[in-house]
Amino acid sequence: MKTVTIKDVARHAKVSISTVSRVLNESGYVSEQTSQRVWRAIEALNYKPNQLARSLTTGRSRTIGLVLPDITNPFFPAVARGVEDAANVNGYTVILCNTDADPEQEKAYVTALREKRVDGFVFTVSGPDASTILGLIEADIPVVVIDRCVEGASVDSVLIYNEQWAYEATMHLIGLGHRAIAYINGPDDLTTSKERYAGYRKALADAGVSFNPALVRTGDFRYPSGHARMRELLASGQEVTAVFAANDMMAIGAMRAIQEWGLRVPEDIAVVGFDDILLASLIKPSLTTISQPAYHMGALAVEMLLERIGGAQGGEARTKICHARLVVRESCGGRREEFGTRNRGVGQP
Amino acid sequence: MKTVTIKDVARHAKVSISTVSRVLNESGYVSEQTSQRVWRAIEALNYKPNQLARSLTTGRSRTIGLVLPDITNPFFPAVARGVEDAANVNGYTVILCNTDADPEQEKAYVTALREKRVDGFVFTVSGPDASTILGLIEADIPVVVIDRCVEGASVDSVLIYNEQWAYEATMHLIGLGHRAIAYINGPDDLTTSKERYAGYRKALADAGVSFNPALVRTGDFRYPSGHARMRELLASGQEVTAVFAANDMMAIGAMRAIQEWGLRVPEDIAVVGFDDILLASLIKPSLTTISQPAYHMGALAVEMLLERIGGAQGGEARTKICHARLVVRESCGGRREEFGTRNRGVGQP
DNA sequence: TACATGTGTGAAAACGGTTCCACAAAGCGT
């Protein structure tokens, strides 16, 4: 059960360790004949180089850390696939960590991964605290953040124009005749939430729809929070003919709450989400939403990261903005006829 | 930017390298005074031990590899969370790899992870080929397989009684009065598929319902295949009043196909799935399914794996069977009324 | 007093690779 080392290969092929190493890395001169002998020995012994030892000398582990807040939100597996595929193509392995949106977990993971000497990080921050990211930058460890940007840190990023797309989503509802549009936000301190909220506000303002703070709630991007905040809105007695949620999971939670309340989507209340997870197209009614290219964003982040790893540490932080688009499905219905009168005094089922 | 090593700490604290190591690992004797000095040096220099070097000498990387066929199927993220949490609690890191149900990818990942000297594997095989698993066993690398077992290999496993629960699912439909029950299977060569198919057949047989091979189709556990196979069934002109799919993603695909065909679920065709992914409870109508404790299965697999890693390599392969249960939701409706006329006069309410 | 035992420390040998350096032989231009 003794593991085979480079030494065994060298002995078996009757050459020096250096030569075996040269054959493996195709570095330096090796005669065709010797090379063949070495390869035969490698095959014969079924030798697998120890990457740990290799990394120790070279200082590179060919591993990147992927830190995500919630892998059960389908948006992130899509990102993860993109990261993984792009990494693999370039000979890198990915270590995926799930922070549960907990900054402490996040710190713990980063420490663990740094001790494992990962070559770089792809990161979706779980909170507004920039210290973790700053620590990486200070230590000259390449990082690319994705989806959410970090205030107070100059770092490579892959993003979309959240404000613009939230604006489009809200405008879509306004265009359908809605005026009483509720908004369920993500955690207030995330840039994603702030920007989407800003887009919502701007659309209302531009359309001359008065802003009603009672129609704005804060969730945590997860299904149950969307469900709970929607129930609160319905119970509040406020008139609501449409709701825009800052992501699909909350939008779906909201849809469910509406249906449980005895109202119909989209006839009584229209719903728009954000992300375009697979689920959005599968539910009934299917969800109108902003489609983010999650897979592509993951792949892009890896490309940027590898450029950093491979090359110039200096240079400004770069930001890539990805394209999104509004995907119109069933959850908004057609143009609203008699808005304003329909939901007066609808009670609990 | 020079990384601090144990040597720097030793110099700074004016002790030997050995002493620093002893302080870090709490091994051997160190005086209180020296220990304090060392800790102060560690803090002062912000020293982080290099796990690669550590692993190289100890031979243990405190990392486990998790190999899954499809992370976009929500069943697997749930498993992954269980694996990750249980691993973290025990000080292990998880490397998650996605094989895309491709045996070549699977082999490639296992090779890469072995070279990184992971301490063990948690595995959901993507095909019937046992050679990868056998290779690990032969090399004395701990493995636990999950969800699917491997024919021809004696290996620790975390499973459920697929046949029994497929039987329950089918019986549930039969109990509601259904006789023309279609079955959409997973890939034919997976044990999971075989067992669930066997359960379906057995239920039919026990209930005296004649088996119609034209009602059985094979998918690949993914949404589009469920959708396509259901369309084929509908187009075939066969009478179908219910369909049992070997997992939820296919069941949801089938539901969608039924609705697109202009029929209603459950009024025209009842649907049962298998897995109980979150999505199952969210869609409309919600999906009756067999609930598997995915998170728990992941955690359990890690426990078994760590026992192997820590201890007796010998001993028989152990199999843990997890509990599942039938979760009745809306997709099957209530008892079928008019099957007397419709289904050739079987039974009586 | 002498001797085992317990405590505290440092030197040096692994671990399994990469890489720098030295050296030898061969080919080549003058």
Next chain:
DNA sequence: ACGCTTTGTGGAACCGTTTTCACACATGTA
């Protein structure tokens, strides 16, 4: 025939740890 470059190879230092061993000094015991 001479030096110069190109090939081909082996020796040894090094990467950052852990761990074995040796040794020094107290302390308790016979």
